[in-house]
Amino acid sequence: MVTVVEKKALYDSMMQKAKRIGEAAEQEAMEAEQNRTISQRVADIIREEKIHRLILPKEFGYPQLDWRTYVDMISTVGYYNLSAAWLTYFFCLHNAWVCYYPKHIRDEVINQGGFVADVFAPVGKVEPVEGGYLISGKYHFVSGINYCDWVGVGAMMKFDDNDKPERVGILLKVKDLKIVKDWDSLGLRGTGSNTIIVDKVFVEPDKILRFSKIIEKSQPPYDDFDEDYLYFNxxxxxxxxxxxxxxxxxxxxxxxxxxxxxxxxxxxxxxxxxxxxxxxxxxxxxxxxxxxxxxxxxxxxxxxxxxxxxxxxxxxxxxxxxxxxxxxxxxxxxxxxxxxxxxxxxxxxxxxxxxxxxxxxxxxxxxxxxxxxxxxxxxxxxxxxxxxx
Structure with missing residues (x-):
């Protein structure tokens, strides 16, 4: 009975968070349409409600959501404003792939606390250099990039244990690249899904995520992982x-x-x-x-x-x-x-x-x-x- 009550309390709390975000975005819907991005105010509410920290392993001190609660939370924001729902979804979701990096990388990103964006279209050029790689590429449709500190970008790379190139995600700091504010779309205009230009940005090998490894095994490459974590199961x-x-x-x-x-x-x-x-x-x-x-x-x-x-x-x-x-x-x-x-x-x-x-x-x-x-x-x-x- 206690478990049922606790789950209901968590569910109700998540719906209240979603409603607050959605209602704030709805009030500014036409402004977001014109500006082609949600406002700083709405982004701050998402941060205040710790949405970007919801989908994390329990060691970080946040509740473990079940899939129904997660889905209903996103749906609730969407009822009020779909651009805000898109970013609410992305800002909590993108920590999920961060959790597959080695622990020191994962902890650096999560403890820094910033929003994470991604665009994993494998269009990047990877150039080996001493100690790592130089990454270059032009990536479109990077939702929420205006308010992010980190971004994952895509490329194709060849590894010694695979005879074919494979798709990878590469973790970068937004301050090391250029944002081109060119988002001007039919819908979801408030997502601010702008273009980024990456010009020979250096990245260490351990900030390269092999998606093939995630497909092979849904758990991360370290032993003491949270076995209850949503995305590991x-x-x-x-x-x-x-x-x-x-x-x-x-x-x-x-x-x-x-x-x-x-x-x-x-x-x-x-x-x-x-x-x-x-x-x-x-x-x-x-x-x-x-x-x-x-x-x-x-x-x-x-x-x-x-x-x-x-x-x-x-x-x-x-x-x-x-x-x-x-x-x-x-x-x-x-x-x-x-x-x-x-x-x-x-x-x-x-x-x-x-x-x-x-x-x-x-x-x-x-x-x-x-x-x-x-x-x-x-x-x-x-x-x-x-x-x-």
């Missing part, structure tokens, strides 16, 4: 990507609420109240059932993560479920927008804003619907896909 990539579907669910729920609110107050030229129209009744019913089915898929995804502890797992299934959830949420936005009519496309209307943001979530490389569905179909026919989740 599930396939890494499905756990790393779960937040995209989580925030989409929050945004879709908000669209449904806004659709109902604006339909109730709408009267057509003929004098017919729109809530009495079979058209809007059917749409609300249909979209609500779509949302319920998306929530059920999220529950299945969580159950899979809780069950898959070590050994082979169905990466293609994870990706397909996530893509299907997000696709359903995008369709909820677009159908609601088209049904509400012209007033809903006015800049700043909640349905207009959330629909653009949902569409942009759907364009993320891990969310692309056709890739996810086709990959799972190949997997079902026994064809190798190499999809990690």
């Amino acid at each position: 599930t396939p890494f990539y499905p756990g790393f990507y779960v937040g995209f579907a989580a925030m989409a669910l929050g945004g879709a729920q908000r669209v449904l609420d806004e659709f109902k609110k604006h339909t109730v107050g709408r009267v057509r030229f003929s004098g017919v109240k729109e809530k009495e129209s079979p058209t809007s009744q059917r749409v609300l019913s249909e979209l609500t059932l779509e949302y319920i089915s998306a929530k059920c898929l999220m529950e299945e995804y969580i159950k899979m993560m809780e069950a898959d502890k070590g050994g082979p797992y169905e990466g293609a299934k994870y990706k397909a479920i996530r893509a299907k959830i997000i696709d359903k949420c995008v369709n909820i936005g677009t159908k609601a927008l088209l049904t509400l009519g012209a007033h809903a496309v006015v800049k700043g209307h909640p349905v207009e804003l959330f629909t653009r943001d949902l569409m942009t979530i759907g364009t993320h490389i891990t969310s692309l619907y056709e890739d996810g569905i086709i990959g799972y179909g190949r997997h079902l026919f026994g064809i190798e896909t190499n999809i990690q989740g």
Whole structure:
């Protein structure tokens, strides 16, 4: 009974944190749209609530979240503002890959306390030099970089124990690179996903993370690790990507609420109240059932993560479920927008804003619907896909 009460108290606390962040970001939504980033105030609230320290091993003194609490926290922020949900997710998530570095690197980053960004597209050039490497590259879409002290970047490298080059993550300090503030997008404008330029930055070998090693073994390369830590007990990539579907669910729920609110107050030229129209009744019913089915898929995804502890797992299934959830949420936005009519496309209307943001979530490389569905179909026919989740 004590455990149940404690878990409920933790859950309620996380939802309050999420609500505070979301409401603050919602108040500044149009300012963030114009500035193409959340404000310092919202970033400070995320820091005050210690969101960037939530997903950490227990030795750092923070609560161990279960997957449902984590997913619901991200969804709750998303209900109020999807750009803020994106960054809330990233600022707590990115410490997860930091925890796979050797302990002295992990501790340096975590104890310093700064936000961590990443962009692991393997576009970097790695040049061996005495004592380490020089890293160069131009990386786009680095979400939240305006407020980060650390960033992980991607490259391909060859190692002695592998006959093929492999994808790696390289940890850098933001002060050692250049930020180009060029983010100007359809949606998620408040994420400040700017470009960074890395120009021959020196990095020690122990700040290079081999993702192949994480795929082989979900635990880190040191012995006394926290065996209860969330990311050490599930396939890494499905756990790393779960937040995209989580925030989409929050945004879709908000669209449904806004659709109902604006339909109730709408009267057509003929004098017919729109809530009495079979058209809007059917749409609300249909979209609500779509949302319920998306929530059920999220529950299945969580159950899979809780069950898959070590050994082979169905990466293609994870990706397909996530893509299907997000696709359903995008369709909820677009159908609601088209049904509400012209007033809903006015800049700043909640349905207009959330629909653009949902569409942009759907364009993320891990969310692309056709890739996810086709990959799972190949997997079902026994064809190798190499999809990690």
